[in-house]
Amino acid sequence: MTTQPSEILDDSAPETASPERLPLDAWHRSRGGRMVEFASYEMPIQYEGIMAEHAWTRTHAGLFDVSHMGQLAFSGDDVDAALETVLPGDILGLKTFRQKYSLLLDEDGGILDDLMVSRRPDDFYMVVNGAMKFEDIGWLREHLPDDITMNHMEDHSLLALQGPEAGAALAELIPETADLYFMQCNAFTFGGHDLWISRSGYTGEDGFEISVPAEAAEALADALCALPQVKPIGLGARDSLRLEAGLPLYGHDIDTKVSAIAADLGFAISKRRREQGGFIGHGRIAKELTDGVPSRRVGLSIDGRLPAREGSLIFVGDAQVGMVTSGGFAPTVGAPIAMGWVATPHCAIGTALEIEVRGKRLAAKVAPMPFVPHNYRRLKPGA
Known part of the structure; x- marks a missing residue:
């Protein structure tokens, strides 16, 4: 069976006449990468096939080029307090060499x-x-x-090494990275170049994101892919992996029309920030914590083999109660899965639903996420 990325080709970025090329563009093409336009860049969607690349990452280690992402550095007096005005997380309490997931919210609390x-x-x-x-x-x-300096690190690439063998693979090149746990980060060197590495990623597997000067990216990618555990992996498998991990894709599962609470991202807003506020969008967060939300982001398991794609309508009887925002065949699960927004009265785990696909109604139910357990290398509590 073949699979396709759930929504990866339906990018929300505006189209450009001539998409930009990544620093590793020639590297990808030389390894058989099939290039597509995404986020105004030409990027590899697959090399040997999405199913094979998905399975390799779940069992070994895959190298993803995510250099299209924006890398920013902020400095200045009281920069942490300044960031707390635009982020809802506990930035003041964030320790050195630690990272956290956060959000940018608009004045109305949309993401x-x-x-x-x-x-x-x-x-x-x-x-x-x-x-x-x-x-x-x-x-x-x-x-x-105005006194906060923001540096757009356009001269850096970003590589993600993901999978259960990622830790052992990276430690062969940079032994000190073995000491990192999930959401820890630090500075390292490779080939005389400074790297910033975090133990994190967007596949649900153990792994790392590596910020590397663009001129050193090819040497690092070559060194990693020379290891038997590592293969280059495209955007298609990255999308199916993140869907199995229950992780939202911006512009599809979340956007300015929805809130952090309804999107099940309330963990990104600490208790102190919920109570004290002081960040853009707090009014909606406070109201929804008190009053509830009309709909929520949920996981969906689907009977049969036909996947439901973004935009498919969700029903209870004759009543439309939601819409699919990401969906596809899940190779690890062996069945189609999806994420979608569903009216709160129908969000309980196990609730029976129907999804309309190609004029047919597919039986589905609300499922817990992640669909595949996360495999992060977590630090034990108290350690």
């Missing part, structure tokens, strides 16, 4: 983007979605104080 933010010894490092990076940069410049 402008989701992101990762890390505290480094001298600044903060942030990774935002590629399709939204220029909008994010403009919004941050507008809302942060």
